[in-house]
Amino acid sequence: MRHIISVLVENEFGVLARVAGLFSGRGFNIESLCVAETLDPTVSAMTIATRGSEAILEQILKQLNKLINVIKVVDFRDLEHVSREMVLVKINATERNREEILRMTEIFRGRVIDVSAKTYTVEITGTEDKIKAFLTLVKPLGVKELVRTGSIAMIRGEKMIQVSEKEPKGGTDG
Amino acid sequence: MRKNGAQIFVEALKMEGVDTIFCYPGGAVLYITDALYGADVRQILVRHEQGAVHAADGYARASGRVGVALVTSGPGATNTVTGIASAYMDSVPLVVFSGQVGTMLIGNDAFQEADIVGITRPCTKHNYLVKDVRDLPRIIKEAFYIARSGRPGPVLIDIPKDVSAAMAEFKYPEKVHIRGYQPTYAGHPGQIKRAVKLILAAKKPVLYAGGGIITSEAADELLAFAEALSLPVANTLMGLGGFPGIHPQFLGMLGMHGTYAANMAVTQCDVLIAIGARFDDRATGRTDSFASHAKIIHVDIDPTSISKNIRVDVPIVGDAKNVMKKMLEAVEEEKATLREYKQGIAEWLSLLADWKKKYPLGYTKGKLLKPQYVIERIYELTKGKAIIATEVGQNQMWTAQFYKFMKPRTILTSGGLGTMGYGFPAALGAQAAHPDMLVVDIAGDGSIQMNIQELATAVQYCLPVKVVILNNGCLGMVRQWQQFFYEKRYSCSLLQCTPDFVKLAEAYGAVGYAIEDEKEVDKVLKKAFSNGRPTFIDVHVDPEECVYPMVPAGAPLDQMVLV
Numbered sequence: 001m002r003h004i005i006s007v008l009v010e011n012e013f014g015v016l017a018r019v020a021g022l023f024s025g026r027g028f029n030i031e032s033l034c035v036a037e038t039l040d041p042t043v044s045a046m047t048i049a050t051r052g053s054e055a056i057l058e059q060i061l062k063q064l065n066k067l068i069n070v071i072k073v074v075d076f077r078d079l080e081h082v083s084r085e086m087v088l089v090k091i092n093a094t095e096r097n098r099e100e101i102l103r104m105t106e107i108f109r110g111r112v113i114d115v116s117a118k119t120y121t122v123e124i125t126g127t128e129d130k131i132k133a134f135l136t137l138v139k140p141l142g143v144k145e146l147v148r149t150g151s152i153a154m155i156r157g158e159k160m161i162q163v164s165e166k167e168p169k170g171g172t173d174g
Numbered sequence: 175m176r177k178n179g180a181q182i183f184v185e186a187l188k189m190e191g192v193d194t195i196f197c198y199p200g201g202a203v204l205y206i207t208d209a210l211y212g213a214d215v216r217q218i219l220v221r222h223e224q225g226a227v228h229a230a231d232g233y234a235r236a237s238g239r240v241g242v243a244l245v246t247s248g249p250g251a252t253n254t255v256t257g258i259a260s261a262y263m264d265s266v267p268l269v270v271f272s273g274q275v276g277t278m279l280i281g282n283d284a285f286q287e288a289d290i291v292g293i294t295r296p297c298t299k300h301n302y303l304v305k306d307v308r309d310l311p312r313i314i315k316e317a318f319y320i321a322r323s324g325r326p327g328p329v330l331i332d333i334p335k336d337v338s339a340a341m342a343e344f345k346y347p348e349k350v351h352i353r354g355y356q357p358t359y360a361g362h363p364g365q366i367k368r369a370v371k372l373i374l375a376a377k378k379p380v381l382y383a384g385g386g387i388i389t390s391e392a393a394d395e396l397l398a399f400a401e402a403l404s405l406p407v408a409n410t411l412m413g414l415g416g417f418p419g420i421h422p423q424f425l426g427m428l429g430m431h432g433t434y435a436a437n438m439a440v441t442q443c444d445v446l447i448a449i450g451a452r453f454d455d456r457a458t459g460r461t462d463s464f465a466s467h468a469k470i471i472h473v474d475i476d477p478t479s480i481s482k483n484i485r486v487d488v489p490i491v492g493d494a495k496n497v498m499k500k501m502l503e504a505v506e507e508e509k510a511t512l513r514e515y516k517q518g519i520a521e522w523l524s525l526l527a528d529w530k531k532k533y534p535l536g537y538t539k540g541k542l543l544k545p546q547y548v549i550e551r552i553y554e555l556t557k558g559k560a561i562i563a564t565e566v567g568q569n570q571m572w573t574a575q576f577y578k579f580m581k582p583r584t585i586l587t588s589g590g591l592g593t594m595g596y597g598f599p600a601a602l603g604a605q606a607a608h609p610d611m612l613v614v615d616i617a618g619d620g621s622i623q624m625n626i627q628e629l630a631t632a633v634q635y636c637l638p639v640k641v642v643i644l645n646n647g648c649l650g651m652v653r654q655w656q657q658f659f660y661e662k663r664y665s666c667s668l669l670q671c672t673p674d675f676v677k678l679a680e681a682y683g684a685v686g687y688a689i690e691d692e693k694e695v696d697k698v699l700k701k702a703f704s705n706g707r708p709t710f711i712d713v714h715v716d717p718e719e720c721v722y723p724m725v726p727a728g729a730p731l732d733q734m735v736l737v
Contacts, residue, residue, distance in 0.1 A: 009354075010354065014291065014295075014303070017292065017295060018295060021295050021296055022296075025296045055481070055485075058481060059478065059482060062477045062478040062480075063478050065477070066476070066477070066478050067354070068299070068300040068320060068352060068354055068355045069300075069354055070354050071353055071354040072354075163353065
């Protein structure tokens, strides 16, 4: 099962290596990973998309929490959330399919951000499903190159993922 | 007061109450060793950096304090990795200081440069590269705190040479605040209640106690808890000494070379109470048949240990000492149920007593001297009052089986990582912490050669450790597996050239004795234990002897090969 996890970490050198090393060392898989500073410049947020059984996910969450530089770990599975990913696609633009690419881009509310004699570069933002659907449709037209950001996510409504210091990490009941 | 990084290091050690460090110098730590000159911290110069870390580890396990090692950059630092990984697996609090090339040279493949922070990331609890001398006091304070709190472990601090020379105001922080690190010490009261309820409803309970008992200084609580509930107690290797080895409720060690009674008890129990143990594969055997009929209660301070290998019914994150105190209080409120419970488990206890009587640990005497006999005699002559280190392999398992550990912190053994060469330097560290105690390293002729250079350290610092070498001319545990599972094809396991350990000891200025015959054992051991000097005792034992019982790797615990 696919999970999106948000990890708040100290904004220090080496923290990404600790998190990445944890996943590789214990055989957990990372589908995508996004890291950047948050509102608080001392804190970075990592959004990690991963796959695994319940037991594996439980270990991932606990092991992440165990890292000294990790301040908070949130599994979005239990939360109403929104998630987005951005993808840049370079597509073969021939006389025959130029119109088709533009139409498709419009339907998916994307934008053409670069044009050459033989290519269109399209930007699409959306959920994983939307991006998958777009890629399936343009693939037959000839996709030359593809770059994705990986998912980022946020809780819906007024709730926020915050650095709270009072609760001991890892919970009290395992 | 303004001080350079090296002086700050020395001052910080004093603030942490460090009385001894194990060190090996080099170019990158010259400022630091200079600041140590004449300082009020005992410096023990080892002969190899691996020895420094194992010695600091032995010091920590024997004393309960944080062990400290200091090494230089590059090879000095990489040589510590095995020691650090050993300490990490066994939750031993260490702070290892390594020198690093100057900050301007980092990343340039400079002379004696190694990315030791990168290398040790997966085998330390945490580590630091100090980039600014002004951070040094805070980092040292944090490192000691992280090393000893929660589930303890090793922390490495990498100090570039220019940082050790740079000046800063020295003010040692009074408090540590790490927002990402707040270990849970108190167990959840609701879970504790559930656990006690479950135990009181049991007909076949067993307590499975690990190294967490030692770490949290909970031996008294364990004894009180086990006695109040008449619980049979099985120990892990790391838990030995946490429960008296001659107590009638003691089942012995469980696992691959565990006792019949302990292995059968955990296989057939209906409630398993695991405290400070982590369900290691050597303890559980095949996991799907481990305590498969039981409800499992697991108390551990490290949430990642819970439900990692075995699904747990009542998880309790907390410190073993605190949790057992609370559990005991809860039990005492249930006087009426307690009587009923004790009647209910009587049949189970008599079954266990039968197993213990019918299948005790044993060996058959023959023409050649048996290693088990030597360990029995060491126990009889010391009555469990010595600190016993082991190496890894048959010597380790026989020690775990035949020496009756009575008190916490009296066994030093590399349980998790299984590091050959651990015991001797660890014994030196323990001796440094306890100058008046008898410290014995039970070794094999293979593993003793992995850190034998520390004999010089023992002699230089008058650390009168006794090394009992169970000399069987081979790497016994490997040979045993080859005998059982590889058709006696003894590949790479026969030591056809072994030094004369008596002469070797003498060459270093230590004492050497040899034992060939059973009759000499007591006489020589007594002489060695009272001579006040570092001593090697080369005991020629039966090379064919195997460790029994044995559960083949991956088999269920109740499928033991008995003698």
